[in-house]
Amino acid sequence: MPDPIQFSRLDNAVRVVSCHLPHNHSVMFSLWLQSGARHDPPNQLGLAHLYEHLLYAWLEEQPSIRRYLQNGAKLNAQCGRELTAVFGQCLSEQAPHLIGTLLRAFLNTDLRAWPIEAETKVIANENAWNRMREDDLEQIIAAHVWQGQALANPILGDENHLATIQPGDVTTYHNTLLRGPNITVAATGAIEQEQLLEATAALSELPGPDSPLWVKPEPLTMYHPPKLSWRSESELARMLWVYPAPPFAQDDRLRAHLLNAAYTEAMQCGLGYRMSRAGLNYALRGEVHSYSDGGFWFIASECQRRDMQACLAAFDQFGDDLLAEKIPDSLAMGRRNLVTNWAMEHDDMYRLLEQISLQAIYKDNAYSLADIEQALSAQHDAQLFGLLKRLFSQAGYMRWS
Numbered sequence: 001m002p003d004p005i006q007f008s009r010l011d012n013a014v015r016v017v018s019c020h021l022p023h024n025h026s027v028m029f030s031l032w033l034q035s036g037a038r039h040d041p042p043n044q045l046g047l048a049h050l051y052e053h054l055l056y057a058w059l060e061e062q063p064s065i066r067r068y069l070q071n072g073a074k075l076n077a078q079c080g081r082e083l084t085a086v087f088g089q090c091l092s093e094q095a096p097h098l099i100g101t102l103l104r105a106f107l108n109t110d111l112r113a114w115p116i117e118a119e120t121k122v123i124a125n126e127n128a129w130n131r132m133r134e135d136d137l138e139q140i141i142a143a144h145v146w147q148g149q150a151l152a153n154p155i156l157g158d159e160n161h162l163a164t165i166q167p168g169d170v171t172t173y174h175n176t177l178l179r180g181p182n183i184t185v186a187a188t189g190a191i192e193q194e195q196l197l198e199a200t201a202a203l204s205e206l207p208g209p210d211s212p213l214w215v216k217p218e219p220l221t222m223y224h225p226p227k228l229s230w231r232s233e234s235e236l237a238r239m240l241w242v243y244p245a246p247p248f249a250q251d252d253r254l255r256a257h258l259l260n261a262a263y264t265e266a267m268q269c270g271l272g273y274r275m276s277r278a279g280l281n282y283a284l285r286g287e288v289h290s291y292s293d294g295g296f297w298f299i300a301s302e303c304q305r306r307d308m309q310a311c312l313a314a315f316d317q318f319g320d321d322l323l324a325e326k327i328p329d330s331l332a333m334g335r336r337n338l339v340t341n342w343a344m345e346h347d348d349m350y351r352l353l354e355q356i357s358l359q360a361i362y363k364d365n366a367y368s369l370a371d372i373e374q375a376l377s378a379q380h381d382a383q384l385f386g387l388l389k390r391l392f393s394q395a396g397y398m399r400w401s
Contacts, residue, residue, distance in 0.1 A: 005356055006193035009364065010200070012180030012208030017360040018196045019188040019352055027095035027189035028349045030087035031106060032357055034182045035173075036080050037153040038291075044165055046123065046157015051173050052079035053119040054111050056086060062105045068098050075102075081142070081151055082291050083361065087353070092190035099187065099199040107178070107202055111170050120162050127156050137300055138289055141242055145296055149220060180208045186357040188349045220294040237308035238300065239315070245288055245295035248362040253290050259387055260286045260297045263322070265337045267299065270327055271318045278314065280307050292362060323389055 008016045040047045056077035059065055069075060073090035086106070090098050139154065146152035177183075185200050245260075246252040264286030275282055282303040289295055303311040321327055345351040 007360055008193065008197060010180065010204055012204060012206050014180045014200065014203045014206065015184040015360045015364070016193070016197055016200055017184070017186045017356050018191060018193045019356055020192050021189050021349070024189040024349070025092060026089055026349075027092050027187055027191045028087065028089045028353045029095065029099050029102075029187040029191075030085050030185070030353055030357055031102065032184040032186065032361060033084045033177050034082065034361070035084040035177055036082040037155045037157070038082050038150045040150070040153050040157065043161060044169065045153055045161045046159075047161075047165060047169065047173060048084060049079045049155055049157050050116065050119060050123060050162060050165060051170050052077050052084045053122065054114055054116060054170055055084075055106070055109060055174070057119065058109050058111060058114065059086065059102065059105050062101075064101045065098070065105060068094060068101075073098060079155060081153075081155065085357075087350075089349075095187065095189070095191050096195045096199045099185070099196070100202065103185070103200060104202050107206075109174055111174060112167050114167060114170075116165065116167055116170065120165075123156060123162060124159055127159055137240065137298065138287070141240065141296060141298060142289075145242065146220065146294070150218060151220060151291060151294065178206055180206050184357060184361050186353055186360065188353045188356070235305055236302050237305045237311075238302050239308075239312065240301075241299040243297050245290055245297045247293045247295055248290040248358060249292065253288075253295070255383075255387060256290070256295070256297055257288050259384055260288045260299075261337060261341065262333075262384060263388065264299060265333060266322060266327065267315075267318065270322075271314065274318065275311065275314055278310065280311055280314065282307070282311050323385075325385060 004020045006018050006020070010016065035048050035051065037045070037048055056075070060069065060075060065075070068090060073088060073094060075086070075088040077084070077086045086102070088098075088102075143152050143154070180203070183203060183206070185196065185203070187196050245256040264284065267284055267286075271284070280303065282301055284299065284301050286297065286299045288297040301311065301315060318327075345355075
């Protein structure tokens with residue numbers, strides 16, 4: 001049986017990746033651009049995010065696209081630290097034509113006369129809302145881990161900088177992105193790779209890798225172990241344990257994901273039992289964030305403020321016992337949990353679309369589902385304990401209460 005994940009690279013370095021799911025009735029698709037907060041000029045923080053808003057507004061207004069949206073198709077966009085994505089979903093019979101229409105509209109984007117003031121106000125409201133939140137842990141950690149470096153730039157940008165951006169700045173930014181290596185097209189669902197390649201035909205005319213490319217951002221030069229605390233008005237105390245993680249392109253990233261899931265699962269089960277016996281309530285979660293040349297993973301714990309010291313002591317003691325291999329089955333349980341979750345995630349078309357896209361962008365290929373499951377299953381507990389001990393020696397600790 002052929003693998004459903006197929007990867008192609010056009011002569012001009014545009015990446016095209018798909019996962020054919022013939023029994024689905026719809027297709028999820030995405031256009032990825034190597035554009036994010038990391039690429040913002042120092043005096044124009046938020047340019048990439050503003051561009052994402054304007055690009056989406058332009059695409060949504062095109063009559064050829066609006067026809068599909070008025071008949072049930074979905075379209076959205078997002079901007080991150082290194083990547084911007086326009087993504088959507090439609091019925092399988094609409095997909096090849098809609099994807100082709102979307103890509104042609106992208107190539108013909110004209111923002112010179114586009115009123116940017118309205119989108120700037122939308123972003124200002126996003127910033128105001130974000131200042132009220134205390135759970136944007138990825139931004140909090142990134143700002144501290146990579147302080148002073150472009151990867152730590154706030155995705156929403158700086159309101160003072162945004163006020164100075166002109167339509168011409170956004171147009172120049174857009175034109176800089178029109179290079180093959182900056183673009184990836186992906187789809188999952190009832191669409192074959194040949195259909196997707198036909199839909200991307202318009203992109204084949206873009207300049208390739210021999211043309212002037214986007215100036216690559218400065219590489220990361222250091223990792224700052226987080227040591228941070230601040231006051232919150234909440235009745236909850238929050239604690240973070242932060243660890244360095246390999247870049248997305250490195251094979252060890254899979255082990256970092258495995259370790260994060262295994263450690264978090266072990267904490268959820270084993271620590272949960274201990275804390276419930278002690279009459280303590282808490283919440284716990286773990287995440288991995290990987291980029292082109294760096295990353296981190298963290299464990300976040302939350303409890304009532306009055307219980308903070310007791311929760312810290314219980315957490316630290318469990319971690320010591322885990323490192324001392326006094327709870328030998330914990331990481332094995334976590335590994336089994338991750339393999340199961342990975343399989344279930346691939347029933348989620350959006351998560352599958354994101355995974356195959358990131359593999360294509362950062363690794364210039366796409367793993368098969370069998371390869372991923374085999375890699376996860378092949379990790380031995382001894383390897384995981386060794387990696388866990390090495391990462392614990394590099395861990396930063398953050399607390400706010």
